[in-house]
Amino acid sequence: MHIPDGYLGPLTYVAMYIIMIPIWLYAGTWLRKNLKSKQVSYLALAAAFSFVIMMFNVPIPGGSTGHAVGSGLVAIILGPWVAVVTTSVALLIQCLLFGDGGITAFGANCFNMAVVIPFVAFYGYKFISGRSEISSRRRVLAAGIGGWLGLTVAAGVAGFEMGIQPILEHTADGVPLYMPYGLGITVPAMLLSHAFLFSILEAIITALAFGYIARTDPTIIFNYTSAGVGKGGVKTTSPA
């Protein structure tokens, strides 16, 4: 899902940067306000986790490959605004050092993987888990479905960004200047490959990791106290 340089025209990539700037600024402010110094190590870990998980390319029939992103998990555990920052940093290093994802497309890639995934995954998880116990099966399932939803929706959005290129940017004769395939091809190609494979991988990773953290160290989970936990008399003093 790392869109390279040359696939998005200036109309799209400039627009995506303009959308991302206030999001990055707000995420930075949010972090400064809410981050405790002892949580910094979790952020470092989360960014490193995102970076490595994106290197696990999985082949699909038809010669294409893809991977999980892991920013849904970060959003569920540490909060979506944290995931915006950690995933953006991982994407920046991938882009600058390893040429994975374009410089011009960096805004779009961040929007897809560091905004759409975290927020869709987090709110999907939150909606499904309701007021259930932190280590309940329902919450593990909610994390998995959240992860699946986040990556699938992001794939659709990335497909949309690429698919509008032939409409937005072409020569006078109608020859595409950037991504040559239209919406009718890009959106289903991205949606289907993710929905049936990569997002399932993402869901499994998200559910397993969430289940493990919920069993071993639930106090680090974002909004732990306000998550309706404590029904069984467990009172925590962790910050909301």
Place this chain on the structure above:
Amino acid sequence: MLVPIGLLASGTAYGEWSANQLQGLVGFVPAGVASLSGLWHAPLREYSLPGLSGTFLGQSLAYYASAILGAVLCGGVFILIGRALTRNAAKNKE
């Protein structure tokens, strides 16, 4: 440990084709792809290391090294951010 699995998948992710691959797919290289794709020359393109691209073993080692380097860099960025934040907090206390 399983990191080089990513290398076994030889295909290119959807929409991440190189100019050459696009030529094969649609029969031409869109002008924007031709002009923008060379915009940035990443030093370790596609997680490879110079001199380690000949063999699968070499590629695997490079892939490992890239994963470690990337993870360390990601961690490092946040340790720096964390330091800056705690310094601010200490200043505010004074």
